[in-house]
Amino acid sequence: MTIRIAIIGYGKIAADQHVPAIHGDPRYELAAVATRQGDPAIGVPWFATPDEMFAAMPGGLDAVAICTPPSVRHSIGADALKAGLHVLLEKPPASTLGEMDDLGRLAARAGRALYAGWHSQHAAGVAGAKAALAGERIAALDIRWFEDVRKWHPGQQWIWEPGGFGVFDPGINALSIATRILPMPLFVRSARLVVPSGRQAPIAADLDFGDRLAARFDWRHRDGEQWTISVMTEMGKKVELRSGGAHFTIDGAEQAVEPRGEYPSIYDRFADLVANGASEVDGEPLRIVADAFLVGRRETTEPFE
Numbered sequence: 001m002t003i004r005i006a007i008i009g010y011g012k013i014a015a016d017q018h019v020p021a022i023h024g025d026p027r028y029e030l031a032a033v034a035t036r037q038g039d040p041a042i043g044v045p046w047f048a049t050p051d052e053m054f055a056a057m058p059g060g061l062d063a064v065a066i067c068t069p070p071s072v073r074h075s076i077g078a079d080a081l082k083a084g085l086h087v088l089l090e091k092p093p094a095s096t097l098g099e100m101d102d103l104g105r106l107a108a109r110a111g112r113a114l115y116a117g118w119h120s121q122h123a124a125g126v127a128g129a130k131a132a133l134a135g136e137r138i139a140a141l142d143i144r145w146f147e148d149v150r151k152w153h154p155g156q157q158w159i160w161e162p163g164g165f166g167v168f169d170p171g172i173n174a175l176s177i178a179t180r181i182l183p184m185p186l187f188v189r190s191a192r193l194v195v196p197s198g199r200q201a202p203i204a205a206d207l208d209f210g211d212r213l214a215a216r217f218d219w220r221h222r223d224g225e226q227w228t229i230s231v232m233t234e235m236g237k238k239v240e241l242r243s244g245g246a247h248f249t250i251d252g253a254e255q256a257v258e259p260r261g262e263y264p265s266i267y268d269r270f271a272d273l274v275a276n277g278a279s280e281v282d283g284e285p286l287r288i289v290a291d292a293f294l295v296g297r298r299e300t301t302e303p304f305e
């Protein structure tokens with residue numbers, strides 16, 4: 001069965017990753033797009049709102065990929081499930097834990113697949129790093145997720161709004177990997193959130209999970225990007241993921257990885273879930289960010305323009 005899928009929210013990630021992944025997988029047919037800024041002219045029917053699309057295409061869609069900012073994910077996802085569609089959520093799956101849980105309940109009630117796709121969990125080195133750490137006791141964790149917000153989020157205002165996540169928008173990618181590869185849960189013991197004057201969301205954050213486990217996120221990094229996760233086991237083995245999880249080393253030695261792309265892998269998993277009417281929503285990365293906002297100490301820094 002071909003999965004007739006519509007994209008909702010046609011911005012950077014929809015154009016860069018979702019469209020090529022859908023076109024590259026014969027199990028899918030891109031059937032429509034709903035986005036507010038006008039017809040993106042990608043050869044499928046365009047609708048200004050998801051509601052108009054659902055009303056205009058009864059029986060013409062099987063699934064949607066929701067690629068909007070997270071603040072509207074819950075209401076759009078709920079409407080799609082009520083319309084009988086399977087739902088793929090961009091990361092993070094919702095603005096709040098409550099919204100995420102509600103989508104899970106709605107999917108179960110509707111008997112439709114709900115998949116919270118964390119693209120970084122599909123990075124080439126993640127499965128190998130997880131296997132290398134299985135059954136180990138962890139002595140130290142050092143996450144460094146540094147990039148330039150102007151390069152990676154040009155002109156995006158929603159990231160600074162309440163529910164926009166600020167530097168946790170990329171930082172949650174690191175947390176999605178860490179929670180996937182570590183053999184134990186992480187708990188935020190303290191956090192420092194650095195918020196530009198006049199903005200609502202942090203431009204930098206430090207998370208302390210206790211016991212030499214820590215993460216640092218910073219959007220003010222001008223000199224390329226650093227997306228690394230280093231883990232030291234009690235037995236002295238060092239496992240390191242670099243380039244956002246694309247490469248990994250054990251004790252400095254580069255390891256072979258599965259060269260599959262992150263988004264093709266997401267669509268592969270979603271097709272399985274659709275075929276089985278099953279759901280997969282990993283809430284751990286969002287739980288950690290929510291905890292950081294709960295216990296974090298806020299510092300104001302210079303305005304971001």
Ligand code: NAP
Pocket residue numbers: 008009010011012013014034035036037048049050067068069070072090091092119152156169
């Ligand atoms: P973006 O470029 O700002 O695109 C978001 C799109 O959603 C815009 O076209 C926006 O249209 C549209 N939209 C907003 N509200 C909508 C609604 N109610 N109905 C339909 N369309 C709506 O943002 P992005 O970078 O693609 O990020 C979107 C999501 O993908 C975020 O959760 C982000 O974390 C995730 N992501 C992004 C990247 C990346 O490299 N950028 C990578 C991985 C994941 P308007 O312009 O009209 O508001």
